[in-house]
Each structure stands twice: as structure tokens, then as C-alpha cells.
Amino acid sequence: MLTLSPVNCPSDSIFYMPDSPALILCSTARLARSLRLHHDRRQHASGLSAWQPLPTLTLKQWLDDVTEQAILSGEVDVATAPQGVLSELQERMLWEQVIEEALANDNAAALFDVPGMAQAAMEAHRLMFEWQLQIPPGGHTEESRQFLSWREHFVQRCRQSGWLEPVRYMAWQLDCLERGQLPLPASMAFAGFDRLGPQEQRLQHLLQQRGVALSNYATLLPQPGQAQHAMLETQEAECRAAVAWVAQQLNDNPQARLGLVVPELGKLRTRLAALLDEVLHPVTVRPGLVEADRAYDFSLGLPLNTQPVVHAALALLRIFWQQRIEQQDFSVLLLNPYWSASLGEADARAQLDSRMRQWLPQTVSMMRLLRLIERLQEGETPLPISQLLQDLRAGWAVREAQPRRQLPSLWAAAFEQLLAALQWPGERSISSHEFQAQRAFSRSLQALARLDVFGDTLNGMQALQRLGELCREQIFQPEVSGDPPVQVMGMLEGAAAPLDALWVMGMNDHVWPPPPRPNPLIPATVQRAAGVPNADSAVQTAFARILHQRLLLTAPLIVFSSALKDGERQLRASPILSDIPVFDGDWAKAQTLAEQLAHGEHAALQVLDDHMAPAVGEGEHVSGGTGLLKAQAICPAWAYYQYRLGARELKAPVNGLEPAERGTLVHGVLQHFWQGRDLAYLQALDTEELNAALAEAAQQALQDFAAERDETLSPAFCQLEQERLIKLVSAWLAFEKTREVDFTVLDCERDTKVMIEGVEIRLVLDRIDQLPDGRVLIMDYKTGQKPDIRNWAESRITEPQLPVYAAFSLDDGEVAAVSFAMVRTEEHAFSGIAGEEILPALMTLDDRKARDIFDAERFADWHTLLDHWRESLQAIARELKSGEAAVRVADPMQLRYCEVLPLLRLPERQLQFERLQARQLGARA
Structure with a gap:
């Protein structure tokens, strides 16, 4: 019999593989699968067409199998077997x-992270049981005293119910093995065990006592390979160098077996996958090839809840059990392909998203959402979303049929029923990866159902929270076909056979050896004395050296890499690499697909300066108010994209009223107050009469506003808003009382249209005051920022609203002045220009301040200014009609309200400008 030494260092182990091993126990399921694939590949290469599969299992799989066999055969009495084995979630x-029971009477209970403390307590309990730790009476800390109290109650609860947690269940299995109750093979080999814990060591000792021939399964080289140390500038440079090295190795030998070992694989997985795809598989950028076979495989999967089809299922369930639905969450679901008629109603669902943003607040109830969808489906221009509405109603019916609290298994069945009502995972055919994720989600629902063991009922959100935890903790790795030549592994993963070359990255001293992480609930001195994993730096360093020796025996060529800095922080290489020679040469760096295309040969490209859009045709309608002329004056491309092509920024929903809606209410109050009245009417009102008139005007404005909404405004909201409006408008009217020139309000909120060079402009004139001499004053209310009127003297008028009113809108009187009325709590003022003094503090052309803007030579009098406005606006309209659509911006700050800013691509233009300048400077040099 061959005895197996408990020494863990691969260089000191005995490498022996029986001709026909009865069983190989592997440290991970991935290693077990890799060993089988490697064995199959060797058998096929030797010319065999049929062979026995390699018998590989993980330690847990084997123990569970033989325990089940012993119970079924009667070797183990069922009465002595545990009534149940807790899963990890059940134990937590x-x-x-x-812990919650222990904190029930603590006033600060809400401040504690109970799930986090439960996780720490699980680990502490496992360590104490497995390593037989004893906390001396004098060494108790407050944390350890609390933990020991929790542990006593935990063990008592398990004993009363006949449950065993995983660590004690394995101990019971080993007890059965010691009593000779479990069937054993004649020989066993161990593979991938870098460090044996006390239970694994006890297992080996018991197997030897039972006469089982033990060995280490040979997966490594007999002698260390040639190693070198690559020092790269940053972690990003490490990733790029490693991927470029992989590509070069495969180019030199397409049959090569390569490994890429990453200590921080969870952190760098996404970045490495992107680089490997862009270098080795650039065609996978196409959506149809996203699941194509790769030349690489990751040992670390992703949490199941990150898979799109599962993420959609959880999101769908969540919106049905939330009291209020975040509109942005439902907007994401509308564009999600994994439910309802995602293909047949895709366009209509996108339009529904836009309508929701206009009509609904940021948070809504499901019933209000359903009412809006019903109204939009039955309107004058109905949206074809009948299937969506039907599925939402069916889902809501399932939701309403559920009691407030029930067992987890009943919630699992309800969740399945609701997802079926919503036609998850959608009407299109799902891919292989999506099908595998769907099956994994079904296993999570089954795991949720097994929580019935506690007998506690849950409400819907609690059940969803548990389901989310199960999906987050279940690591999902889609099955790949074949055996990819490049294995991307964590430090604890081992290859099934020696590789041709290996790159180990991230070898900096803050990463490797890993920093100590002693359990906070057990005194650190106790953990250090027992040599518990993660206890201190000495334990971590010893373990790191074991892994380092294993890596040196993995391939004949090994590259260890480290980064020199992280941002401004200087980094040092791991001390484990002190004996590895540093490579002085340069390392090639992988380029992204975009960089490859950008640096390619562009001699065949033709550069066209095409800033002209099609001219506005005869009879073509270009919609837009003064905003159309404003956009054309600021940036012609803005006007083209937004007004001619109809591009719009999706509205961001808010709770309550938006600033624009509050401004609309102010406009409404002033309209109802002033319509047909004059200055004498205002001056004749005493305070009580004014408040009564404003209350009536505010009530009417709120009624008009509510009539356009899909939900009735609450009485409390109306009262508060009415008080705000009365206070704001009352202060404004007190300012208007100071006007010295009499006036009559001719019209309010006049809706009109004007034609400027054949372009129709729709206008809404907030207020028109008629003066005693018959001339008129045009006023526009502003409740926000004061507009800058200095551009009124320029050829490109970027605030054209009042100039358009003055130059084109009126046929019933000469315009004497134009002004913005600043109706704001912090400021009441008029801002504009007049030919003579009409409004308090309003500029006239004779003022020195006005002449700083309106030069006397160009603007001799009021009529000259009106002519300038007319000619400038006509020129802008002609430019618009000609198709001028260049990205031409004098001041980027003027684009702060541009809805199509991404389409202007200003950063790219800035980069082009900088490159042009660099070329010009280079030519001069």
C-alpha cells in the first residue's frame, strides 16, 4: 500500500497514477470535468473509438453518493441519520x-447588519468545529462572547429539529466511514488539493486504515519550468500584455495549451474577456455571434442574477410586489426582450415608454400604469399594445390571488405562475446559454421551496429577497463544447495536465500573498495559534509559497507579471517573486478592436465636408416655435436633428411637478386674473379683494391643469399649490402696481402662427398690454433663469422669442416695447427694451446701458431695431430652408438645453481639431 503524506507542497508530493484508478477525488467540479476531457482527448488521440470515462468526483459528491448507497443498503440505520442537511442559504x-432573536430587545438593533453578522458567524462556527478551536475563559472579547451565545442557540435549534449544517454533516459521514459503514474503492487518487483541512486529513487517515491505496493524481511536471518576471506600467498594461502573449503563443503553435492565472479574477474577468474577444475573436462583436465558441474558458462563472434572462425574471417579479414602481425600472423592462410580445409590439412599447415619461410621475402604482396603457390603447391614435396589456392584467391577477404571507414553496409556485402569465422568457427562440440560465433559475426556485423546512411564512418581498440571494450566490458558467486551449483561472484552480505555457498576472505585494482576514468573532490569537487559514501573514505566506511551487510545475514556460503603479500610487512586486529573473525587454500590448481600426491604413478613405442637409421642399412642413429659430442660430445641426428629423431627448420623469409645470400654473393664474382688465382695476383692489381674486384665478388654473392629467390632484396638493401661487403672484402684482403708464390687458396666452420666409412658426404670446396711445407692449413671463438679451443686437439672434413677437406677430397695433416679466420669489423685474420709458427700470434705446449693446450708428431708433430683428430672423429662416446643418457653435454653454447633444459629437470634433493643429505644428517644425 502506498501511503499519502499530508505534506501539501506539490514538489514534495508523490506523483503516482494507478493504471486503472477506481476513483479520483478533485478539489473542484471544474477540475473533475477538465480531467475527464483530458483523458478523453488522450484516448481519442491513441486511436480508440470507445473507452471507459475517467472516474472523477469532488469530495462532497463522493461522500454524498456513498452515504446514500449505505442508507439504501441498510448499512447505515435511517434512524441514526440526520433528518435534514442545511444548505448554505438555510444555514445562514x-x-x-x-441573531435577530438575540437583538430583539436591543434599542440599536436596526443599526446592525444582520446578514453580514450571520455570514461571519457561519464561518466562525465552521472554523471552531473543524479546527477544534477553544477560546480560553480569559480571552473572551465582547464579540466572541456574543458569538458563543448565538452558537449555543444555533446548535440547540439544529438539535431540536434533527438538522446538521455542512461541516457537522461531513463529520457524521466520516464517523460512518470510521465505523466501516460506507463502501470504499480499492484505490483513490487526490487531484488539485493545495491545502488539506482537518477533515480532509482525517479522511485520508481513515482511508489508509481501511486499506485504500492512496495517491496524488499527476497533473504537474516533475521539474519546475523556466520562469521570468514581467514588470508592466499598470494593471491595464498587464491585461493587454497577457492577452497579446496568448495571441502570440497560439500564432506560433495553434495546438498549444495555455493558462492565464489571475488572483483578482472576479475584478478583471470582464476586462480580460473583452480583450480576448477583440484579439482572438473580433467577429463576436456581431450580436448573432455573441455565444460562439471561444478559444478560452474561464474557471470563474458569474452570479446567476447577472444573466439577462434571469435578471429580467427577477425584475418582472419585483415590480408586481413593490408598493410603488419606479418608472425607470419599468422603462427598462419595456425594452427587454424576455417577456410578452417583445418582437411584435417592440415599436409600440418604445412609444409607450415615451408617453409614460410625459404623463406619469417617477413612481407610480401598477393600477395607474394599467390605466394609462388602457387609455393609450383606446385613444384616437391607439398604440398596438394589446398583448402587453393582456399579459400585465394576467400577471396582476396572479399577484392579487396570493395571500399576504405563505410558505416559501407556495411563493415559488406563485412566481412560476406569474412569469408564465407574463410569457417569460419571451416570444423569440432562446439560445443555448439562455436555456441553461433558465434551467439554473428553476433550480433556484426549487431551493426557495426547500426553505419550508423552517416552517416560517414570508411575505412577497421577503420571498423575492431570498430568491434574489439564491440567484446571486449560484455561480453560473455556460457549458462549452470541446476543450478550449486557453484556460483563465484563479490562483486556487489547477490544470488537468501540464500546460505548454503559463502567464500569472497581478503579482503585487498588496495582492499576493493575500492579506490576512481573521474572523472577527474569534480572538485572533486563537486563530494564529491553530494556523487557521487567513489567520495571519505567516499562514498566508506559507500557503502562497505552496501555490507558487505548484505554478512552477504547471508549464515549462511561466511568466509572472506585476504592475508598477496604480494611478499615482507606486506598487511593489510580491516578495514571492524575489528569485524570479526580471525580463528587460518590451512586451507587446493587445489593442482593442476600435484601436486596431483607428490605427489601420486609411489611404483609401475619402474625406467629404458635407454639412448641407436636403433643402426644405415646397409644401414641406417644418414644425417648431421660436425654439426652431433659436436652435438654427446657435447650431444649425441642432435645428436639423431636432426639428426636421424629429429627434428628441426622452423626458426624465419626476415626482410632483416639474419646474415647467409650475411655470404653467403661474401663467394660468396671471391669465385668469388679467384677462380684459387694466392697471386701474389692480390699483383699486384692497388686500382682501386681491386675495379673493387670486384665489379664484389659482383655483381655475389648477382645474385647467388637472383636466389635462390622467390622475386627479389631491385636495392637500391643490391647497398647498394654491397658497404658493397666491403668495408668488401677489408679490408680483405688488411690483406691477408701481407702473406709471396706464395699460389695458388686450390678450393673454394668445396662440398664433406666423410665416417667416415660408417657415411656419407657432407662437404663444403670454400677454399683450395696450397703452393709452394705442401701441402695445408684448410681455413674456419667466419663472426661471433670466434670458440674456445682448444677442438681440447680433446677426444671429439666439433668444428670438420676443424679437419674433415684435417683428412678425401683431397686426393690431404698433409694438412699443418687449419685455420678459421675471415672476420669481427672489426677484421681480422687467428685462427687455423699449423705444421710450414705459416700464419700471426697463432699458430704452437712449440709456447708456442700452447703447453698450445697441450701437447708435446701427440702431438709430426703435424702428431700426425692429427692422434689424426682422432681417436677421428672415436670414436665419432662409438658412434653415436651404438645408444648412453644420455643427457650428460659438459658445458651447448655449447648448446646455440641447436635446440632441450626443448627435453633435462635439468631443470627436474637438479631437479632430487638436490633431489638425498638431499636424500643422509638425509641418512648420
């Missing part, structure tokens, strides 16, 4: 219950 839930 039991710890949470115990």
Missing part, C-alpha cells in the same frame, strides 16, 4: 433568526 437564514 437560521443564523439570521438566532
Whole structure:
């Protein structure tokens, strides 16, 4: 019999593989699969067409199998077997219950992270049991005293119910093995065990006592490979160099077996996958090839809840059990392909998203959402979303049929029923990866149902929270076909056979050896004395050296890499690499697909300066108010994209009223107050009469506003808003009382249209005052920022609203002045220009301040200014009609309200300008 030494260092282990090993126990399921694939590949290469599969299992799989066999055969009495074995989630839930009960009378209970404490308690309990730790009476800390109290109640609860948690269940299995109750093979080999814990060591000792021939399965080289140290500038440079190295190795030898080992694989997985795709598989940028086979495979999967089809399922369930739905969450679901008629109603669902943003607040109830969809489906121009509405109604019916609290298994069935009502995972055919994720989600629902073991009922959100935890903790790795030549692994993963070359990245001293992480609930001195994993730096360093020796025996060529800095922070290489020679040469860096295309040969490209859009044709309608002329004056491309092509920024929903809606209410109050009245009417009102008139005007404005909304305004909201409006408008009217020139309000909120060079401009004139001499004053209310009127003297008028009113809108009187009325709590003022003094503090052309803007030579009198406005606006309209659509911006700050800013691509233009300048400077040099 061959005895197996407990020494963990691969260089000191005995490498022996029986001709026909009865069983190979692997440290991970991935290694077990890799060993089988490697064995199959060797058998096929030797010319065999049929062979026995390699018998590989993980330690847990084997123990569970032989225990089940012993129970079925009667070797183990069922009465002595545990009544149940807790899963990891079940164990953590039991710890949470115990901790919550202990904190029930603590006034600060809400401040504690119960799930986090439960996780720490699970680990502490496992360490104490497995390593037989004893906390001396004098060494108790407050944390350890609390933990020991929790542990006593936890063990008591398990004993009363006949449950065993995983660590004690394995101990019971080993007890059965010691009593000779479990069937054993003649020989066993261990593979991938870098460090044996006390239970694994006890297992080996018991197997030897039972006469089982033990060995280490040979997966490594007999001698260390040639190693070198690559020092790269940053972690990003490490990733790029490693991927470029992989590509070069495969180019030199397409049959090569390569490894890429990454200590921080969870952090760098996404970046490495993107680089490997862009270098090795650039065609996968196409959506149809996203699941194509790769030349690489990751040992670390992703949490199941990150898979799109599962993420959609959880999101769908969540919106049905939330009291209020975040509109942005439902907007994301509308564009999600994994439910309802996602293909047949895709366009209509996108339009529904836009309508929701206009009509609904940021948070809504499901019933209000359903009412809006019903109204939009039955309107004058109905949206074809009948299937969506039907599925939402069916889902809501399932939701309403559920009691407030029930067992987890009943919630699992309800969740399945609701997803079926919503036609998850959608009407299109799902891919292989999506099908595998769907099956994994079904296993999570089954795991949720098994929580019935506690007998506690949950409400819907609690059940969803548990389901989310199960999906987050279940690591999902889609099955790949074949055996990819490049294995991307974490430090604890081992290859099934020696590789041709290996790159180990991230070897900096803050990463490797890994920093100590002693459990906070057990005194650190106790953990250090027992040599518990993660206890201190000495333990971590010893383990890191074991792994380092294994890496040196993995391939004949090994590259260790480290980064020199992280941002401004200087980094040092791991001390484990002190004996590895540093490579002085340069390392090639992988380029992204965009960089490859940008740096390619562009001699065949033709550069066209095409800033002209099609001219506005005869009879073509270009919609837009003064905003159309404003956009054309600021940036012609803005006007083209937004007004001619109809591009719009999706509205961002808010709770309550938006600033624009509050401004609309102010306009409404002033309209109802002033319509047909004059200055004498205002001056004749006493305070009580004014308040009564404003209350009536505010009430009417709120009624008009509510009539356009899909939901009735609450009485409390109307009262508060009415008080705000009365206070604001009352202060404004007190300012208007100071006007010295009499006036009569001729019209309010006049809706009109004017034609400027054949372009129709729709106008809404907030207010028109008629003066005693018959001339008129045009006023526009502003409740926000004061507009800058200095551009009124320029050829490109970027605030054209009042100039358009003055130059084109009126046929019933000469315009004497134009002004913005600043109706704001912090400021009441008029801002504009007049030919003579009409309004308090309003500029006239004779003022020195006005002449700083309106030069006397160009603007001799009021009529000259009106002519300038007319000619400038006509020139802008002609430019618009000609198709001028250049990206031409004098001041980027003027684009702060541009809805199509991404389409202007200003950063790219800035980069082009900088490159042109660089070329010009280079030519001069």
C-alpha cells in the first residue's frame, strides 16, 4: 500500500497514477470535468473509438453518493441519520433568526447588519468545529462572547429539529466511514488539493486504515519550468500584455495549451474577456455571434442574477410586489426582450415608454400604469399594445390571488405562475446559454421551496429577497463544447495536465500573498495559534509559497507579471517573486478592436465636408416655435436633428411637478386674473379683494391643469399649490402696481402662427398690454433663469422669442416695447427694451446701458431695431430652408438645453481639431 503524506507542497508530493484508478477525488467540479476531457482527448488521440470515462468526483459528491448507497443498503440505520442537511442559504437564514432573536430587545438593533453578522458567524462556527478551536475563559472579547451565545442557540435549534449544517454533516459521514459503514474503492487518487483541512486529513487517515491505496493524481511536471518576471506600467498594461502573449503563443503553435492565472479574477474577468474577444475573436462583436465558441474558458462563472434572462425574471417579479414602481425600472423592462410580445409590439412599447415619461410621475402604482396603457390603447391614435396589456392584467391577477404571507414553496409556485402569465422568457427562440440560465433559475426556485423546512411564512418581498440571494450566490458558467486551449483561472484552480505555457498576472505585494482576514468573532490569537487559514501573514505566506511551487510545475514556460503603479500610487512586486529573473525587454500590448481600426491604413478613405442637409421642399412642413429659430442660430445641426428629423431627448420623469409645470400654473393664474382688465382695476383692489381674486384665478388654473392629467390632484396638493401661487403672484402684482403708464390687458396666452420666409412658426404670446396711445407692449413671463438679451443686437439672434413677437406677430397695433416679466420669489423685474420709458427700470434705446449693446450708428431708433430683428430672423429662416446643418457653435454653454447633444459629437470634433493643429505644428517644425 502506498501511503499519502499530508505534506501539501506539490514538489514534495508523490506523483503516482494507478493504471486503472477506481476513483479520483478533485478539489473542484471544474477540475473533475477538465480531467475527464483530458483523458478523453488522450484516448481519442491513441486511436480508440470507445473507452471507459475517467472516474472523477469532488469530495462532497463522493461522500454524498456513498452515504446514500449505505442508507439504501441498510448499512447505515435511517434512524441514526440526520433528518435534514442545511444548505448554505438555510444555514445562514437560521443564523439570521438566532441573531435577530438575540437583538430583539436591543434599542440599536436596526443599526446592525444582520446578514453580514450571520455570514461571519457561519464561518466562525465552521472554523471552531473543524479546527477544534477553544477560546480560553480569559480571552473572551465582547464579540466572541456574543458569538458563543448565538452558537449555543444555533446548535440547540439544529438539535431540536434533527438538522446538521455542512461541516457537522461531513463529520457524521466520516464517523460512518470510521465505523466501516460506507463502501470504499480499492484505490483513490487526490487531484488539485493545495491545502488539506482537518477533515480532509482525517479522511485520508481513515482511508489508509481501511486499506485504500492512496495517491496524488499527476497533473504537474516533475521539474519546475523556466520562469521570468514581467514588470508592466499598470494593471491595464498587464491585461493587454497577457492577452497579446496568448495571441502570440497560439500564432506560433495553434495546438498549444495555455493558462492565464489571475488572483483578482472576479475584478478583471470582464476586462480580460473583452480583450480576448477583440484579439482572438473580433467577429463576436456581431450580436448573432455573441455565444460562439471561444478559444478560452474561464474557471470563474458569474452570479446567476447577472444573466439577462434571469435578471429580467427577477425584475418582472419585483415590480408586481413593490408598493410603488419606479418608472425607470419599468422603462427598462419595456425594452427587454424576455417577456410578452417583445418582437411584435417592440415599436409600440418604445412609444409607450415615451408617453409614460410625459404623463406619469417617477413612481407610480401598477393600477395607474394599467390605466394609462388602457387609455393609450383606446385613444384616437391607439398604440398596438394589446398583448402587453393582456399579459400585465394576467400577471396582476396572479399577484392579487396570493395571500399576504405563505410558505416559501407556495411563493415559488406563485412566481412560476406569474412569469408564465407574463410569457417569460419571451416570444423569440432562446439560445443555448439562455436555456441553461433558465434551467439554473428553476433550480433556484426549487431551493426557495426547500426553505419550508423552517416552517416560517414570508411575505412577497421577503420571498423575492431570498430568491434574489439564491440567484446571486449560484455561480453560473455556460457549458462549452470541446476543450478550449486557453484556460483563465484563479490562483486556487489547477490544470488537468501540464500546460505548454503559463502567464500569472497581478503579482503585487498588496495582492499576493493575500492579506490576512481573521474572523472577527474569534480572538485572533486563537486563530494564529491553530494556523487557521487567513489567520495571519505567516499562514498566508506559507500557503502562497505552496501555490507558487505548484505554478512552477504547471508549464515549462511561466511568466509572472506585476504592475508598477496604480494611478499615482507606486506598487511593489510580491516578495514571492524575489528569485524570479526580471525580463528587460518590451512586451507587446493587445489593442482593442476600435484601436486596431483607428490605427489601420486609411489611404483609401475619402474625406467629404458635407454639412448641407436636403433643402426644405415646397409644401414641406417644418414644425417648431421660436425654439426652431433659436436652435438654427446657435447650431444649425441642432435645428436639423431636432426639428426636421424629429429627434428628441426622452423626458426624465419626476415626482410632483416639474419646474415647467409650475411655470404653467403661474401663467394660468396671471391669465385668469388679467384677462380684459387694466392697471386701474389692480390699483383699486384692497388686500382682501386681491386675495379673493387670486384665489379664484389659482383655483381655475389648477382645474385647467388637472383636466389635462390622467390622475386627479389631491385636495392637500391643490391647497398647498394654491397658497404658493397666491403668495408668488401677489408679490408680483405688488411690483406691477408701481407702473406709471396706464395699460389695458388686450390678450393673454394668445396662440398664433406666423410665416417667416415660408417657415411656419407657432407662437404663444403670454400677454399683450395696450397703452393709452394705442401701441402695445408684448410681455413674456419667466419663472426661471433670466434670458440674456445682448444677442438681440447680433446677426444671429439666439433668444428670438420676443424679437419674433415684435417683428412678425401683431397686426393690431404698433409694438412699443418687449419685455420678459421675471415672476420669481427672489426677484421681480422687467428685462427687455423699449423705444421710450414705459416700464419700471426697463432699458430704452437712449440709456447708456442700452447703447453698450445697441450701437447708435446701427440702431438709430426703435424702428431700426425692429427692422434689424426682422432681417436677421428672415436670414436665419432662409438658412434653415436651404438645408444648412453644420455643427457650428460659438459658445458651447448655449447648448446646455440641447436635446440632441450626443448627435453633435462635439468631443470627436474637438479631437479632430487638436490633431489638425498638431499636424500643422509638425509641418512648420
